[in-house]
Amino acid sequence: MSSQAAQIIAALRRGHDELVSRLAALGPDDIVRTSGSADWTVAQTVSHLGSGAVISKASLDAALAGDANPGMDFNKEVWARWDGMTPDEQVAAFPAVNEELVGAFEALDDRALVELRIDLGFMPQPLDVAGVAGMRLTEFALHAWDVNVAFDPTATVARDAAVLLVDTIGPLLRFAGKADQVDGAVTVAVRATMPDRDLGLVIDDVVELTDLPAAAEAKIVAPTEYLVRLFSGRHAAEHTPESVKVTGSLTLDDLRRVFPGY
Structure with a gap:
């Protein structure tokens, strides 16, 4: 490789x-x-x-x-x-x-x-x-x-770029993410698709990507390229695939507020 x-x-x-x-x-x-x-x-x-x-x-x-x-x-x-x-x-x-x-x-x-x-x-x-x-x-x-x-x-964001950008964008979320847009600490299980990958998203004092958590209050399932757009604020409803699903204690609108863009 x-x-x-x-x-x-x-x-x-x-x-x-x-x-x-x-x-x-x-x-x-x-x-x-x-x-x-x-x-x-x-x-x-x-x-x-x-x-x-x-x-x-x-x-x-x-x-x-x-x-x-x-x-x-x-x-x-x-x-x-x-x-x-x-x-x-x-x-x-x-x-x-x-x-x-x-x-x-x-x-x-x-x-x-x-x-x-x-x-x-x-x-x-x-x-x-x-x-x-x-x-x-x-x-x-x-x-x-x-x-x-x-x-x-x-x-959509090019697939080959999106796969690489999930990791590249991760460190930026500590600065670009707005943790104060949700009440309390929330752990999110993230299921990226196309290609498949499991991650964790922790919204606490700061926002950060982690390994898949053992337990989570919410879950998002979305194409990898959409996760890249979500994290960078490119997530308007008219540009959101129907395959994106958010369940648990958060909504997609909550996540949109956490990631206003940069």
């Missing part, structure tokens, strides 16, 4: 190819539609991914060269440049810069996949390739869904 880093990079490649194909079919009116991220149009969502690709590539290049992270001033310049583009320019510029980032990840040898450490400039310590690529996959897969759902209300 390939390493986690290699699996994440492969998911980034597939996601890139699919999103670029989608964007190529859009017209001027399409790209100014509201995306699944309600505050952004499709073009603005793509712009966010484009500027992120440039910044991530610069961090990777610096690590490979043994240099310091380019820093916040560099990031601000990149954001300002992309914010200043027209919607057509944002969408047109995205494929090349994201290709450069994905290609750079793909060019890493087996040793680098294990040993390279990348300073992102905002984390307490440098991360390995799996950590950095995983953060990018989280951002990319969710915002690709934001683009796709603007045209298809039944859009």
